[in-house]
Amino acid sequence: MSLLEVKGLRRDYGALRAVDDVSFELEAGTILGFIGPNGAGKSTTMRILATLDAPTQGEVLLDGRSLVDAPDQARPLIGYMPDRYGTYDDVTVWEFLDFFARAYGLKGAVRRQRVASVMDFTGLHPLKDKLTSALSKGMKQRVALGRTLLHDPKLLILDEPADGLDPRARIELRELLRALADQGKAVLISSHILTELAEICDTCAIIEQGRLLATGNVAELLARSAGHGAELLVRLAVGAEGDAAYARAERLLLEQPGLDQVTHEAGGLRVRLTLEPGATPAQVDEVAARLLAVLVGAGVPVCAFSHRQLNLEDAFMTVTKGRVA
Known part of the structure; x- marks a missing residue:
């Protein structure tokens, strides 16, 4: 229970x-x-x-x-x-804790031992005679x-x-x-x-x-909300190609296995990968390297490429996304 x-x-x-x-x-x-x-x-x-x-x-x-x-x-x-x-003002750390120990009904040697034990555990003993306000x-x-x-x-x-x-x-x-x-x-x-x-x-x-x-x-x-995986951020030196470079890169990426979504953001592409539960950082690196090789091999002008594994912030943002009163 x-x-x-x-x-x-x-x-x-x-x-x-x-x-x-x-x-x-x-x-x-x-x-x-x-x-x-x-x-x-x-x-x-x-x-x-x-x-x-x-x-x-x-x-x-x-x-x-x-x-x-x-x-x-x-x-x-x-x-x-x-x-x-x-x-409280004008009380020391020891006096503050001792006051509350008394309020909890602790008495005599038991109270003093308990206050000392808590101060040792929290690392407060060197400050026992210092005012709490300071x-x-x-x-x-x-x-x-x-x-x-x-x-x-x-x-x-x-x-x-x-x-x-x-x-x-x-x-x-x-x-x-x-x-x-x-x-x-x-x-x-x-x-x-x-x-x-x-x-x-x-x-x-x-x-x-x-x-x-x-x-x-x-x-x-992560498995129930943002999904297992990682995110890649790909920046392109588009030059005269303009949006055509982004479209070509997006098409190439979507043809690869293990991708959840590709979104076009200012300055680059954000790629969401879907990996097996428990995927190690080394396995994430392997997938990222494969995708980078595909882009470079196709002549896509990649000027920056980074990746990170999804975390609790991603799960939070996914679960709470778009909820209004």
Whole structure:
């Protein structure tokens, strides 16, 4: 049984339906990336899962406990980090975490040991006596994550934790989250940085206008939406040939096997390849080299040729393409 089960979740605000029949599951020890544009319903869903809002309809089970019917029983299992999390002035990092440890009901030596353990895990111990107001954005995010971990929750709900972080801080946060999943915690994380999610998440869920459009790992999302494969970008030195060079190149490419589509863009052609699931970068290189040889052998004036494998951004753009309110 999955640690978290979301079934037919719906949330209405008057005539506005912010979340519409959302269902998914999350197992312990895995990271699920929650993807969607602003206003898609990500934060509303996460607030419901954190028991800070009640659904209009639907059920949420956490370790067999209903978040809807018995939120007080489920809250000790949840660690929630909102997208904007403030810190208090005139308190040190240790005092801040100690205050919340007391709020969670931890006492005496157990509380002190837990605060020290969280500070060690998040790398905050050297800053224990520094005021939280004087910390960098990355360190404040670490403090917020540390507060979320104090009561040792089974489920972590993190809303845009990497927002505004510099590249080093994002890498360090990613390493912390992977370590938490390895400890057996389930992590639900939202982010606009899709490359980050692709590197860390075991599964992803794409939501737009309150509806869940697709779920699965990156490879599955690509297979169901953008398709397995890669993209080539071919630029031509057309000279006097003009559009005739593009037409000839497009015709030659469409005659080759393994092509999904060819589109004419300003300055070149974009070619979508269809490959077998699990195709390696070396196999992509072989296909690209074959197509380049065909173009050059036919006298097409190629002046630039590049290729890349499809990724989570391609899946997201394909799944959400053209959806309007």
